[in-house]
Amino acid sequence: MTRDRKLEQVTGEQAAEAWETFHGTDEASPLEHREFGAWMLRSPQHIAAYLRVARTMRALRSSDIRWPDTSPETLIKAARAYSEQVVTPLRDDSAPHSQRERPRVARTALAFAFAATLLVAIGVTWMVWMTPQNFETRFGEQRFVRLDDGSGVTLNTDSRIEVKMEKGHRIIRLVRGEALFDVAHDPTRPFDVYTGKTILRAVGTRFDVDVRASRTTVTVVEGIVSLTHGVGEALPFGNSPLLHASDRVVIDSSGPGALQHGVPVDEATAWTRQQLIFNSRSLGEVADEFNRYNRVRIVIASPRLRSQEITGVFRANDPASFLTFLSNIPGARISSDGKSGHVVTLDAVAEPTP
């Protein structure tokens, strides 16, 4: 068993305990139900962990199980929509967590667990199917979601989308983080991505939206996306700027900037392959990018170093190699910040590099 799976199991147990506490107390709100459903669907291990806890707490009395009254066809359709969801943990620094002792409730009759897993899985699918669907990743995770219309969404680390599929409309709200949308072609049902004051409309295309604290970056990989910014209820898509393949626009507090053409799309989608591609990016930005994925944080304290530009290709979960590169720079010193971070400074006498 890999360390990642071990980590998933342990966090599953912890979360299951939390959810059991919530179920054991008051009537849960619809929002809490949705969140619980989304959490259950993240991983079969979550379901198993939940059952182990629930059984011990004697919560699986028949009166506590709510049976879905939905047709089997709908359930199967819903289940199929979730089958491709995979959570990819990128970090491999699980050592401190994996030492946690597993709760005693983990010992459960296998046959019972199998049967009950099926029941709860159906119940949860039903619960989520009836409400807008939310998907999210935690820090250091990535995940692919196949939506009901056939569109695919890849979520980067620490990201969240809310999905509403309506008859004439597909609405996705990117609440935080970054997502690559692979839109299934359907001219009768526009695919709108809302983020802040910006709406991006696609019919069948592939584009990346990256929401950061001070700016949002939209990069079109294939097809055409129209952009609307700062309108109220009306959506005047007729005269919105059109982004074509290899176009990019950066939106900040003052609105969308000028359209950039000929952007290397390979760089914008590298994260879906757990890669980081940098073309003339400052060391400060590069460190920030590694810090999006890894608990080992890199802080470049020297302003001179921070502004130096590098070019390169890295695995997102390999900050160690980047640190080695930094440590080889003449005059650079790396010290621990006392936790899991590294601070990079430059000797005052060091010559500018390279």
Added chain:
Amino acid sequence: MSAADAEYSVHAEVQTEVTAIELRIASQPLDGALQEFSRQSGLQVIYFSSLTAGIQSPGVTGKHTVAAALEQLLAGSGLSFRLINARTVEIRKTGAP
């Protein structure tokens, strides 16, 4: 660099002399050629961006060791390479400290 890293690096250099990989990299600006090298070899690549400004690479095609391939990609550039660990190539000025 720690003693353990140095050992790692020596080991990797030995490997670069032995293992041949199939490459198909066209003549193009060096930045693009190195990115392509990373994609085809699976090795990470890093360097200060100013080093490669305006430099063209002759490219490399066929079965080569990593070392031979990099030497060919960097031919005439005044640049050389070193492995900073078993999976990462750094491009640097020839003769830099």
